[in-house]
């Protein structure tokens with residue numbers, strides 16, 4: 001009897017949600033007057049963000065323990081709607097997607113949890129967490145009450161999330177102390193009614209007791225207000241804490257202060273320099289927060305990897321994110337402690353609260369191994385392995401062929417002609433190769449705004465093939481309605497005659513492993529885009545990094561797992577291979593390369609390559625020897641900007657019109673400072689609102705610092721306030737005036753402009769005197 005009772009007690013203790021014997025079970029947590037209160041006592045959150053979907057499940061607990069050892073008392077997680085509902089109504093919270101298990105592990109390790117269920121999460125994650133199948137609705141609108149379908153599907157998902165996690169609210173005995181409503185809604189809109197509906201949806205899903213909160217920026221948190229939802233701010237490494245919270249404190253004098261995303265580093269885009277943030281600037285502001293009793297969450301504590309097709313893209317300008325989500329975070333992509341980790345640990349040991357201890361850094365669960373180069377002999381050329389075609393009179397994006405991710409091939413016939421013709425594709429999402437009778441005639445890259453290729457003369461009607469590879473869907477800004485493939489039309493022009501091409505055969509290439517495996521592989525060189533297959537044998541497993549630097553562009557599957565994307569342009573040249581996905585014995589790799597490898601081998605390295613951009617990738621918006629010639633061009637406005645932080649607005653004397661803009665900085669606030677830096681730049685339209693920058697493209701910038709950091713000129717209209725344009729900082733290489741020239745994509749009426757200086761502690765490059773030029777015709781060089 002005693003035995004039965006004992007086992008019953010043990011079973012009860014181990015039952016999900018009832019794990020005792022740690023400090024995070026049960027109680028209450030609220031945003032009190034000027035402080036958070038845990039069970040009635042002041043409490044400072046030191047949270048670290050982890051994404052369970054970016055960490056292989058066997059390592060979840062290790063990464064949680066790493067956060068604890070870094071000095072965290074809380075883990076912050078997003079829920080990714082599209083990860084759990086890949087088909088409408090089919091919810092999956094099992095295996096790798098068992099987020100409830102992740103939350104239980106947080107509790108088991110004596111930590112609290114902040115939950116951020118979206119529906120929109122951003123996170124450099126495909127479509128910001130929204131499911132692609134929403135896009136099958138032609139007039140879809142998101143993050144608004146204007147689309148009842150979106151709101152309905154959101155509520156259904158939140159209910160499922162509630163079924164999984166509501167029982168883990170702290171008031172029910174679990175570790176969840178706060179739940180976030182939406183994500184940085186102030187960047188998107190100011191519709192308090194929409195935010196209230198999301199708040200109510202979260203409550204109705206069962207999160208009925210927990211403290212709710214929202215996060216925004218110091219520049220936009222006041223755009224809306226949602227009763228019952230605490231407010232927090234997000235900002236990056238090196239920020240001036242007093243400046244960040246100045247206005248917030250004025251408007252919310254009783255609120256506890258929290259930075260719910262303190263950006264530890266930043267993410268990488270294909271074709272751009274690797275992003276890093278220095279330990280000194282990062283630690284400095286973290287210490288400031290601790291000294292001022294400001295709660296924080298490190299975004300990311302550990303970024304991990306956006307495996308498979310899950311990495312998103314940014315816009316404007318279109319910039320797909322790499323699969324490595326290392327983030328220059330304190331815990332690196334593979335889960336190892338970096339110097340930043342030890343800097344955080346060293347700092348936070350001085351700020352522990354009653355009952356908290358700094359745990360030991362846990363042993364790393366795996367060894368790192370090298371794998372000698374594996375040769376790929378077996379190939380399956382894409383054109384020899386076409387799936388069954390679908391017919392479509394009009395061209396349409398892949399969503400309308402029920403395809404979520406991958407590549408798509410559009411085929412039609414073009415008439416004979418003795419002349420060279422022009423093919424215009426609007427729009428390529430995201431990377432296309434154009435073939436005529438099987439021969440490559442051009443490649444189009446959405447990042448570069450490419451739309452046209454020349455079609456050679458053909459003596460008889462010819463077969464036109466357009467193979468389009470989709471990168472991640474945009475996860476930021478109004479551009480998140482981002483259908484893939486070809487979105488509008490394809491036109492063929494000969495002289496003044498333009499015809500829209502019709503009558504398409506469409507071939508879908510999804511990303512599922514079964515689809516890649518099931519090809520006619522043979523030991524022969526590939527012709528054009530192709531799958532490559534190889535096996536290799538291991539007698540011990542360990543973490544490794546596949547070196548993809550010799551391959552063109554595509555994806556890799558290891559033992560059935562999609563590791564992610566590669567692209568020769570870098571900066572990432574490796575794919576992280578977790579030990580738990582390798583096997584002792586025979587392992588299989590399949591590569592789909594939609595471009596062309598220079599050698600078909602893959603070796604496993606003992607280190608990642610995150611910072612090697614291809615030589616031919618132009619990182620600068622200035623050609624060698626190119627100089628802007630403004631002789632005879634009259635500025636539409638000149639002036640002097642005041643010193644200090646925050647947005648500065650200038651109204652022109654009269655409305656101006658034009659398509660080409662040049663902003664010229666004549667000097668900086670410090671007269672001896674040769675640098676220019678700008679965080680954001682907006683043009684104000686007739687209606688007094690910012691003109692959308694989605695069509696903008698940088699044509700020229702006299703100087704950009706892209707060697708050690710990514711301070712390219714397009715950062716001034718990317719709508720991300722924490723990343724900036726900065727001219728080169730070596731004084732011998734830089735001097736005023738500094739100019740940036742932007743093609744606005746169309747003629748616009750402009751009433752004035754707004755400019756935001758950098759928001760970190762530095763003052764370098766903040767513009768004083770300036771000139772603005774606006775012209776209907778391009779400027780001369």
Ligand code: GLA
Nearest residue numbers: 121122123124183184234261
């Ligand atoms: C914002 C978002 C996050 C993430 C970061 C940048 O703060 O809320 O999801 O996208 O930017 O990494």
